[in-house]
Amino acid sequence: MTVTKAQALVRGLVVQDADPVADAEALEHLALWILQRFAPIVAADPPDGIVIDSTGADHLHGGEETMLDALIGRLAMSGVTAYAAVADSWGAAHAFARYAAWPTYVAPHRHGATVLEALPLETLRLPAPISSDLRLLGFERVGDLLAQPRAPLTAMARFESSSRQS
Structure with a gap:
């Protein structure tokens, strides 16, 4: 405004x-x-x-x-x-x-993670463009990300790391 x-x-x-x-x-x-x-x-x-x-x-x-x-x-x-x-x-x-x-x-x-799942993506302190992109993909809450399989992300991170070293 x-x-x-x-x-x-x-x-x-x-x-x-x-x-x-x-x-x-x-x-x-x-x-x-x-x-x-x-x-x-x-x-x-x-x-x-x-x-x-x-x-x-x-x-x-x-x-x-x-x-x-x-x-x-x-x-x-x-x-x-x-x-x-x-x-x-x-x-x-x-x-x-x-x-x-x-x-x-x-x-x-020891149960704070359960409560965190209901909070918006911004609680993760991600840069604003990343939060915005995640919202475009349909993610609204921390729990939406936690529900996703981690293996593809880990494989991609390893690939990027090895390609930088070459």
Whole structure:
């Protein structure tokens, strides 16, 4: 949507130029704030995320759900809207935070893959053209890809690898 159209739809809309450097600095400050309060291992995940390894720390906050609620609540009181998820892997937590958390989500241990199957392809963090091409082929969800046989893909990858070496 163009800025002029957005301003016509939303009275008093304030428009500012993007400042990626300031955004990255703010994300680093937010990660440090979380590090001091919630978990021993925290890192910024630009452009808009923070990775938290709460292993061994979530019980100090009353468990995973309580910890996420406290984190999201403190951020909300500071004027920051956020979504958070806990899962068995970083990739799964990334996907759940962006596509399943309202505002928090705790994936069932060892069963997160089942929940991931229902999420859109974009949860796989594929480049946009690949997601678009997969959609043209009829794939909509992660589960659609998981249902496909892997052998042809493995054979093709081996062929491409050997042809590059020749």
